[in-house]
Amino acid sequence: MTYIGTCRNRIRIVWIIEIRRRSLCVTLNYNLAYWGSMDVSSIRKDFPTIRNGDAVYLDSACQSLKPDSVIEKMLEYYNEYPACGGRSVHSMATRVSMGVDETREKLAKFFGSKNENDFVFTKNCTEGMNIVARGFGLKKGDTVLTTDVEHNSNHVQWLEMAKDIGIRRRYCRTSRCGEFDIEEFKNVMDRDVKLVSMGHSSNVTGCTVPIKEVTEIAHDYGAAVLVDGAQAAPHMPVDVVDMDVDFYSASIHKMLGPSGVGFLYGKSERLEKLRPLIYGGGIVGLATYDTVKISPAPERFEAGLENYSGIIGASAAIDYLEKVGMRGIADQETYLQTLIQKGLEDIEEITLVGPEDPSKRGGIFSFNIKGLNPHDVAMMLDNMDTILVRSGMHCAHPFFVSRNINGCVRASVYLYNDDEDIDRFVAALKKIVAIFSKRTKIH
Numbered sequence: 001m002t003y004i005g006t007c008r009n010r011i012r013i014v015w016i017i018e019i020r021r022r023s024l025c026v027t028l029n030y031n032l033a034y035w036g037s038m039d040v041s042s043i044r045k046d047f048p049t050i051r052n053g054d055a056v057y058l059d060s061a062c063q064s065l066k067p068d069s070v071i072e073k074m075l076e077y078y079n080e081y082p083a084c085g086g087r088s089v090h091s092m093a094t095r096v097s098m099g100v101d102e103t104r105e106k107l108a109k110f111f112g113s114k115n116e117n118d119f120v121f122t123k124n125c126t127e128g129m130n131i132v133a134r135g136f137g138l139k140k141g142d143t144v145l146t147t148d149v150e151h152n153s154n155h156v157q158w159l160e161m162a163k164d165i166g167i168r169r170r171y172c173r174t175s176r177c178g179e180f181d182i183e184e185f186k187n188v189m190d191r192d193v194k195l196v197s198m199g200h201s202s203n204v205t206g207c208t209v210p211i212k213e214v215t216e217i218a219h220d221y222g223a224a225v226l227v228d229g230a231q232a233a234p235h236m237p238v239d240v241v242d243m244d245v246d247f248y249s250a251s252i253h254k255m256l257g258p259s260g261v262g263f264l265y266g267k268s269e270r271l272e273k274l275r276p277l278i279y280g281g282g283i284v285g286l287a288t289y290d291t292v293k294i295s296p297a298p299e300r301f302e303a304g305l306e307n308y309s310g311i312i313g314a315s316a317a318i319d320y321l322e323k324v325g326m327r328g329i330a331d332q333e334t335y336l337q338t339l340i341q342k343g344l345e346d347i348e349e350i351t352l353v354g355p356e357d358p359s360k361r362g363g364i365f366s367f368n369i370k371g372l373n374p375h376d377v378a379m380m381l382d383n384m385d386t387i388l389v390r391s392g393m394h395c396a397h398p399f400f401v402s403r404n405i406n407g408c409v410r411a412s413v414y415l416y417n418d419d420e421d422i423d424r425f426v427a428a429l430k431k432i433v434a435i436f437s438k439r440t441k442i443h
């Protein structure tokens, strides 16, 4: 296996493989020691798609599978109290309102906050990012700083706002394999930057940004910090208060929760000043023909009827993640990444997109097979052994364009993936390589 941007010649590859072999032993021993504390085989029984099917699901970075408890909670809403929340005072509607409040309280606790009103329900991470972009009050000439590996949900709105109101954009460059450099960040920060907007973890490389350090520096320059937490919130412990971020947006459908549910966290004083993106019913204290008094947060950002079954189902997802433990999930993902790496380390035709150290990739293994189109590889994996991965540019086009890479295949693991999943994935990849290259033997 070769590494993009980190080792180009054979001597370096051999050297790195040797180092990897040694550190793999340490990592494997550590993780195997840990392994016993998380019961993956019983976790797998909680997921109907796993229990009732034979697919290897390696697309959790896109959307996670859902456990029974989440599906049951949503069904309970539809079967027993499918009313609207926050409006009618009858008992069925009150049950809905209480369900929504309960999820909000759980979210706050889960992410380290004591104030549930700092958590706004959105339909996804993208919506939260756009609420802040449009509502923060950026003016012509204000600079927004991102990294150069952002998902389009933290990129396209800034392009549009540069056109619409003349904001300026600045990038903090990462290494070729996407690793963040805090020194580079210090170099590009100045007082023109009004908002630092960064992905916590990349959906392409899995690399994680040290947000707490970033926030400290950004605040010293008077800039606010918005974090795209779509790929971090499902995979590691996240404490928004400890990191001192101003805003944090994520998708609950990547965290075992129902499709179309996300949240935006904002410090109370920030949410108070943020203009809503959408106006209408549910966010109004009183409206006359000529005036309107908008409600305080979080309601002011939740206009119109909401995805109640999704929000209520999300509370079961948070319960589930809390029960399993986020530290354990992060460790398990590193373990699985290590297994993949070990399984593929002798295959030169596979090029890794991202850092070579499995512990730096979160749940993400992005790669290419030399000479093959990533979509073809994804289709072959599905056709050969129902291994479900994603292929393409993963809504992070600037990363690929700047590195002259024509997309990649992404296998993303989560708490329900086990050794057998990885064995099947590795075996299928070896088969594909063997079919398309005479040089590789199938082990």
Ligand SMILES: Cc1ncc(COP(=O)(O)O)c(C=O)c1O
Pocket (backbone or CB within 6 Å): 061, 062, 124, 125, 126, 127, 151, 153, 154, 199, 201, 202, 203, 228, 230, 231, 251, 262
């Ligand atoms: C890093 C990152 N940010 C944002 C998003 C957007 O998430 P959503 O489509 O749920 O809004 C994704 C989705 O994959 C992502 O990976």
